[in-house]
Amino acid sequence: MPKDGPLTGIRIVEVEGIGPGPFAAMMLADLGADVIVVHRPRSGPVVGLKDRPVTDRGKRSLVLDLKSDADRDVLLKLVAHADGLIEGFRPGVMERLGLGPEMCHATNPRLVYGRMTGWGQDGPLAERAGHDLNYIAMAGALWSSGLDGECPTVPPTLVGDIGGGALYLVAGMLSGIIAAGRTGRGTVVDAAIYDGAAHMQNLLMSIAGAVEDGPSAQDNPLVGAHWSRTYRCADGGFISVQCLEPKFYAEFLGKLGLSEDPEFVVHQFTREAWPGLADRLALIFAAHSRSYWEQLFDGSDACVAPVLPPRDAFLHPHNKARQTWHEVDGALQAAAAPRFDGQTPAPPFEVRARGQDSDAILGALFEHFGWPQRPES
Numbered sequence: 001m002p003k004d005g006p007l008t009g010i011r012i013v014e015v016e017g018i019g020p021g022p023f024a025a026m027m028l029a030d031l032g033a034d035v036i037v038v039h040r041p042r043s044g045p046v047v048g049l050k051d052r053p054v055t056d057r058g059k060r061s062l063v064l065d066l067k068s069d070a071d072r073d074v075l076l077k078l079v080a081h082a083d084g085l086i087e088g089f090r091p092g093v094m095e096r097l098g099l100g101p102e103m104c105h106a107t108n109p110r111l112v113y114g115r116m117t118g119w120g121q122d123g124p125l126a127e128r129a130g131h132d133l134n135y136i137a138m139a140g141a142l143w144s145s146g147l148d149g150e151c152p153t154v155p156p157t158l159v160g161d162i163g164g165g166a167l168y169l170v171a172g173m174l175s176g177i178i179a180a181g182r183t184g185r186g187t188v189v190d191a192a193i194y195d196g197a198a199h200m201q202n203l204l205m206s207i208a209g210a211v212e213d214g215p216s217a218q219d220n221p222l223v224g225a226h227w228s229r230t231y232r233c234a235d236g237g238f239i240s241v242q243c244l245e246p247k248f249y250a251e252f253l254g255k256l257g258l259s260e261d262p263e264f265v266v267h268q269f270t271r272e273a274w275p276g277l278a279d280r281l282a283l284i285f286a287a288h289s290r291s292y293w294e295q296l297f298d299g300s301d302a303c304v305a306p307v308l309p310p311r312d313a314f315l316h317p318h319n320k321a322r323q324t325w326h327e328v329d330g331a332l333q334a335a336a337a338p339r340f341d342g343q344t345p346a347p348p349f350e351v352r353a354r355g356q357d358s359d360a361i362l363g364a365l366f367e368h369f370g371w372p373q374r375p376e377s
Contacts, residue, residue, distance in 0.1 A: 005032020
């Protein structure tokens with residue numbers, strides 16, 4: 001599967017998992033890496049997962065049973081010619097399979113061994129089960145969400161799994177590969193969602209007025225303000241408003257005909273006034289459809305945008321220009337990101353069927369290592 005991108009020539013072996021590990025490997029594949037995903041044998045679909053998930057796009061697929069001595073040997077032979085490996089099991093699982101970092105580095109000292117977990121490889125919670133919400137809650141990242149007096153809101157799993165997890169694993173893998181190119185030595189990347197979600201809080205910790213324990217919803221000016229909310233429109237759609245800077249706030253008020261209203265003009269940053277002003281804005285936005293508000297704010301710097309489901313985002317003129325969303329086989333996929341100067345973003349790569357590349361991958365290993373008998377695919 002020849003690809004062109006900044007990571008062309010880099011090979012990653014991914015041991016099948018769920019969530020942030022496959023996403024990180026997909027991002028590396030989007031950037032041009034040759035990713036071989038090692039799928040486990042199964043007789044039917046897994047609950048909640050597609051048989052050919054988008055996160056498998058651009059990857060070659062090989063089915064191996066890692067409880068089998070022969071198949072573990074195949075994986076180690078793949079590792080021998082790989083730049084990186086990604087796995088997302090609980091701590092100790094790969095070691096019990098005989099495929100931990102020590103064994104893999106004995107095969108390939110330059111290997112960057114990426115480990116994706118929720119709690120990390122050590123610590124009192126390392127062995128405990130958890131999900132995105134638990135990790136970001138314990139890391140302090142959930143503390144600053146929610147309106148005044150309300151429970152913290154449950155954000156999409158993008159905050160933990162992707163933001164604190166997959167993207168930090170990608171950064172770790174790329175850093176390790178660069179270092180291995182200089183030193184000839186690989187490393188182990190311990191990418192914990194808990195760590196990444198905590199690290200992201202450094203931006204909020206820099207907010208003026210944040211308390212020593214970190215910014216709560218009461219300290220975060222982007223939570224609760226009437227100019228930083230979503231509002232329901234007459235047709236049931238929603239509009240987002242976040243005009244933080246006074247010049248953008250002034251333009252927002254001008255578009256709504258509120259430039260002479262002293263309550264709005266004077267109390268942009270008066271927390272006690274926010275609920276009442278938000279109620280007034282809610283009535284204003286509820287009087288017209290989402291498309292009405294889109295047209296009213298079109299071309300302005302009032303920092304207002306519609307809340308779009310992916311299908312509407314696909315149809316939006318901005319997407320038509322940038323080709324961020326694509327329709328592939330009747331389903332939507334977002335294109336690779338970021339973009340690079342002089343390169344036209346390619347449409348999403350094909351999602352291969354499970355095991356579709358087994359013969360080709362095993363055949364190449366057979367030719368290189370000269371096994372006396374070619375393994376069964």
